[in-house]
Amino acid sequence: MVGELSIWTERYRPNKFEEVFGQDEIIKRVKNLTNSLNLPHMMFAGPAGTGKSTLAIIVAKELFKEYWKENYLELNASDARGIDVIRQEVKNFARTKSLGSVPFKIIFLDEADALTREAQQALRRTMENYTGTCRFILSCNYSSKIIDPIQSRCVIFRFRLLEKKEMEKIVKKIAEKEKLNIDEKATQMLYEGSEGDCRRAINLLQATSSISPIITEEIINILLSNAKPKDIRVVLDYALSGDFLKAREKLLDIMLKESTAGTDIIKSIQKEVWNLDIDPELKVKLTEKTGEVEFRLVEGSDEFVQLESLLASFVLAGLGVKN
Amino acid sequence: MLNPTTPLSEKYRPKKFSEIKNQEVAIDKIKAFVSGFNKGISQKKAVLLYGPAGTGKTTLAHVLSQELNHEIFELNSSDLRNRSKLDEVLKPSTQQHSLFSKGKVILVDEVDGVTTTDYGGLPELIVLIERTKFPIIITCNDIWQNKFSLLRSKCEMIPIKEIPYPSILEYLKEISKKENKIVNENALKEIAAKSRGDLRAALNDLQSIIYSEETEIMQQEIDLREKAQDIFNALREVFKTRIHKKTIEAYDSVEMEIDQIALWLEENIPSEYRGVELAKAFEAMSRADIFKGRIYRQQHWRFMLYQNFFLTAGISAAKGNKSLPDRFTKYNPPKRILKIWMINQKNAKKKSISGKLAELTHTSKKRAQKDFNILALITDDNTKRQMNLSEEESEYLAEKRQEVVLSLGKLSA
Numbered sequence: 229m230v231g232e233l234s235i236w237t238e239r240y241r242p243n244k245f246e247e248v249f250g251q252d253e254i255i256k257r258v259k260n261l262t263n264s265l266n267l268p269h270m271m272f273a274g275p276a277g278t279g280k281s282t283l284a285i286i287v288a289k290e291l292f293k294e295y296w297k298e299n300y301l302e303l304n305a306s307d308a309r310g311i312d313v314i315r316q317e318v319k320n321f322a323r324t325k326s327l328g329s330v331p332f333k334i335i336f337l338d339e340a341d342a343l344t345r346e347a348q349q350a351l352r353r354t355m356e357n358y359t360g361t362c363r364f365i366l367s368c369n370y371s372s373k374i375i376d377p378i379q380s381r382c383v384i385f386r387f388r389l390l391e392k393k394e395m396e397k398i399v400k401k402i403a404e405k406e407k408l409n410i411d412e413k414a415t416q417m418l419y420e421g422s423e424g425d426c427r428r429a430i431n432l433l434q435a436t437s438s439i440s441p442i443i444t445e446e447i448i449n450i451l452l453s454n455a456k457p458k459d460i461r462v463v464l465d466y467a468l469s470g471d472f473l474k475a476r477e478k479l480l481d482i483m484l485k486e487s488t489a490g491t492d493i494i495k496s497i498q499k500e501v502w503n504l505d506i507d508p509e510l511k512v513k514l515t516e517k518t519g520e521v522e523f524r525l526v527e528g529s530d531e532f533v534q535l536e537s538l539l540a541s542f543v544l545a546g547l548g549v550k551n
Numbered sequence: 552m553l554n555p556t557t558p559l560s561e562k563y564r565p566k567k568f569s570e571i572k573n574q575e576v577a578i579d580k581i582k583a584f585v586s587g588f589n590k591g592i593s594q595k596k597a598v599l600l601y602g603p604a605g606t607g608k609t610t611l612a613h614v615l616s617q618e619l620n621h622e623i624f625e626l627n628s629s630d631l632r633n634r635s636k637l638d639e640v641l642k643p644s645t646q647q648h649s650l651f652s653k654g655k656v657i658l659v660d661e662v663d664g665v666t667t668t669d670y671g672g673l674p675e676l677i678v679l680i681e682r683t684k685f686p687i688i689i690t691c692n693d694i695w696q697n698k699f700s701l702l703r704s705k706c707e708m709i710p711i712k713e714i715p716y717p718s719i720l721e722y723l724k725e726i727s728k729k730e731n732k733i734v735n736e737n738a739l740k741e742i743a744a745k746s747r748g749d750l751r752a753a754l755n756d757l758q759s760i761i762y763s764e765e766t767e768i769m770q771q772e773i774d775l776r777e778k779a780q781d782i783f784n785a786l787r788e789v790f791k792t793r794i795h796k797k798t799i800e801a802y803d804s805v806e807m808e809i810d811q812i813a814l815w816l817e818e819n820i821p822s823e824y825r826g827v828e829l830a831k832a833f834e835a836m837s838r839a840d841i842f843k844g845r846i847y848r849q850q851h852w853r854f855m856l857y858q859n860f861f862l863t864a865g866i867s868a869a870k871g872n873k874s875l876p877d878r879f880t881k882y883n884p885p886k887r888i889l890k891i892w893m894i895n896q897k898n899a900k901k902k903s904i905s906g907k908l909a910e911l912t913h914t915s916k917k918r919a920q921k922d923f924n925i926l927a928l929i930t931d932d933n934t935k936r937q938m939n940l941s942e943e944e945s946e947y948l949a950e951k952r953q954e955v956v957l958s959l960g961k962l963s964a
Contacts, residue, residue: 234933237912281913304909307916339915427914428922435928439959450959451925472821472829480887484894487920524837529844532887533817537837540830547826 236434237427240402241282243289250394251279254385261383262287265330269355269364271340271379273371274387277425280367284336287365291334295327301335306342311350322358333362340366341373348375355381389424392416398426399433403443408433410443417445421452460496464504467542475539480532490531494522497538510545517541558879560754563726564610568618572718574607580709581615581688588686589654595707597680597687601694602711605751608690611711612658615688621654624685631665631672637679657687662702673698680705713748722750723757732761745784751877752784758879759783781805782815786882789816790823793874794867801863809855813839813862814885820866822880828869835865900947907938927951 233239242248245259261267267287272280281302288300301321303314318335326333343351352375355364364382368374371384390398396415403410410433422429436447459482466475482488498518501511521538528534565571568578577600587593600608616623630636640657657679665672680687689706691699714722720743727734738760746753781804788801802812813836820832839861842854905919908926911934912919919926927948930938935945 232933234931234937235912235929241913276918285913302913304915307906307909338913427912431922431925431929435925438928439956447959451928470826476821480890484891487898521837524841527844528837528840529847530813530840533813533833533836533840536817537830537833540833544826544830 236402236406237430240398240405240430242286245286245290248279248282248286249397250390251283251387254283254387258283258287258385259290262290265291267291267332267334267363269359269382270366271371271374271382271384272365272367272387273369273384275369275389275425277422277427277429278387278389279426280387281336281338284334284365284367288334288336291330292326292328299326299328299330299333301333302338303335304338306339311343311347314347315350315354318354318358318362322362325361332360334365335362336365336367338367339369340378341368341370345375348378352377352381390426391424392419395419395422395424395426395429399429402430402433406437408437408441408443411445413445414443414448417448421448460493460500461503463539464497464500464542467539468504468506468546470543470546472539472543475542476536479535479539483532490525490535491522493535494518494525494538498522506545507548510548514542514545558751558755558877559726559730559758560605560751560879563722563729563754565607565614566617568614571607571611571614572721573714574611574711577611577709577711580707581611584707584709585615585619585621585656585686593686593707595705596683597689597706599689599691599694599703599706599708600711601691601708603713603748604692605746605749605753606711606714607750608711609658609660612656612660612688612690616656616658619654619656621656623656623658625658625660627660631659631675631679637675640679655685657683657685659687659689662689662691662699663693673702677701677705714750715748716743719743719746719748719750719753723753726754727757727761730761734760745781752787755787755879756783759881782807782812783882785812786815786819787880789863789867790819790870790880791875791877792867793872794864798867799860799863801867802859809859809862810843811885813843813858814888815882816862816866818885818887819880819882822882823875824869828871831869832866835861835869838865900944901951904938904940904944904948907940907944911938923951924955927955 245255248255258270261270272283274280284302285296285300288296292299301317303317305314314337321335322333337351340348340351355378366374366378366382371379371386395418399410399415399418402408418429418432422432432448432451433443435451436443439447459478463475463479463482466472466478479493483490483493498515501514501518504511504514506514517538521534524534524537525531571578581598581600584593584595584598588596600611602608613623615621624640626636626640659676659679662676665676676689689702694703694708720739723734723739723743727739734757739757742753742756742760746756785801785805789798792798802809805812807815817836820836821829824832839858842858842861845851846854846858901920901923902916905923905926906916908930909916909919930948930952935948940948
């Protein structure tokens with residue numbers, strides 16, 4: 229049996245509609261639908277850490293009470309390997325009847341926009357097949373990435389980022405219960421650093437508290453900068469100074485360590501070029517080359533080779549600066 | 552200790568005729584030519600040493616000058632186009648010619664590169680031969696091209712043969728002994744056989760074997776090394792040799808997939824090319840990769856032709872229309888794939904832990920992985936129990952946590 233929950237995002241996850249901060253309109257409507265037992269398929273669209281999973285769990289808890297775990301299946305589309313895995317799990321789960329008085333079970337498919345369009349077509353059929361025994365709640369960051377036939381089968385709820393006031397309330401509540409010492413500035417830093425993502429804010433708060441019971445802006449800041457891969461600038465500086473070998477070694481390290489995709493790397497390079505301390509005309513040339521390589525990433529087969537060719541251009545640009 | 556940039560072929564270049572094996576006929580002929588020239592009884596004023604690469608043509612010229620105590624004056628094909636340089640060779644020496652001065656020979660090395668055009672230098676070479684007061688030694692690989700017909704008629708021709716297998720093997724044994732290296736006899740035999748009479752190539756191969764034996768070799772690399780001899784030759788051909796008709800066949804005898812060869816190229820381009828050449832070479836790599844992408848996506852196998860073209864001619868042309876100096880370069884096996892594999896092994900634990908954390912906190916594995924450093928800090932014993940971590944995972948998490956805490960200390964300090 230699960231004992232005391234030590235991870236705060238779980239310990240302080242709301243259990244009832246009334247406990248949720250923010251998203252007031254959505255809560256009201258979903259609560260009414262749940263109470264009427266007339267639940268449609270639903271789609272929760274919105275940024276990470278705004279309460280989508282929380283609301284899905286609350287629906288399940290309200291509906292099934294002590295049997296919620298038996299009647300609720302949570303799947304993550306970005307982790308499950310392909311639609312076949314999802315179908316199989318859905319099939320196994322939907323085969324048995326729900327326990328208790330509610331005539332259906334709930335399947336929560338998180339990050340549904342990670343599925344390809346083909347996989348979504350297959351999902352649509354699965355949804356149709358099990359409508360008698362299951363209700364689907366899909367979550368996604370962007371509803372535009374979900375195919376129309378699925379959208380049209382769901383009631384769509386759009387979640388927005390938490391506002392500063394709402395986030396402050398949550399942080400204050402947790403700080404009180406955990407007996408933390410936190411000031412205005414630190415709260416502000418949590419809000420800015422998490423960019424309105426409540427899960428991230430609470431994780432940051434707990435991580436900070438594991439270092440010191442006094443939560444300061446400074447520690448939060450250090451933790452934040454530690455989590456960001458900022459080193460693209462270092463790669464470019466090596467290349468501009470003519471050290472191709474070091475530049476490519478560092479680049480490979482960054483890509484492997486955080487398993488960053490080449491397309492993400494090239495985005496940060498493109499942003500960074502503008503900040504470089506070089507002749508503006510060179511910036512234009514390098515940006516053009518960056519764009520060309522971004523295009524080739526899609527055409528080619530080996531992302532790293534393409535990025536190396538870009539680094540070689542930076543080496544060349546570096547020579548131009550000196551001459 | 553052996554300096555890695557000094558080629559063995561340079562270090563053990565013979566200094567006396569007696570150290571040269573298997574070229575007795577050529578030695579006698581060239582000696583006779585020079586003494587005939589000095590006595591004024593020679594028909595021709597130049598001698599042409601021709602034969603395959605790495606057989607000792609240049610060495611022969613140098614040894615000759617040393618044994619006869621003659622000064623050697625070297626001219627390359629661009630010098631031939633340089634009036635003042637030519638005049639310098641011809642005039643001052645004729646004027647300074649005195650009883651006390653040493654004799655002198657002029658060496659025109661690797662005449663293959665010169666052409667008959669205005670930019671060439673071949674006409675100048677002919678003029679030089681007509682006007683010279685000193686014996687001229689010319690070396691050449693392929694003398695039977697049409698453009699050399701006039702030159703051939705002006706020179707005494709001395710063929711230099713390929714060095715036979717037993718002599719190459721003998722050289723290899725002697726030199727590895729002098730280097731205090733014990734190299735497996737079979738390996739030496741293989742090198743000797745593969746060299747096909749090219750002693751320089753054989754010594755370069757020997758050098759690369761001596762080096763790889765000094766470094767710690769991983770199991771994967773041993774397999775690679777078996778194929779390495781071929782790939783070393785092919786890389787040398789593409790990187791160093793001036794681009795020529797057969798450049799695009801460089802990988803034909805290499806028993807390796809083209810994609811694997813591409814990795815070798817990628818690894819070693821920076822050891823040969825810098826600046827503009829580096830950028831051009833990687834541009835060729837990039838283009839080859841685009842064709843590879845098209846092959847994979849469209850199963851359009853004809854595109855392999857273009858992939859190969861960019862990986863041979865494309866890379867070779869990066870240095871322009873010239874050859875690189877004959878300096879030994881140690882080529883390394885590709886490290887990237889091995890590194891990716893090792894990191895994946897390492898990250899396997901991170902992935903499985905992230906999966907368990909994700910399940911516990913209603914999120915995705917990917918997101919948990921992204922915030923792993925923060926999550927490592929908040930995972931206490933209780934949570935670990937709930938996650939059902941294996942002992943290894945538990946250890947890994949503790950290590951990571953330690954790492955994060957340490958890095959925080961450094962940052963705040």
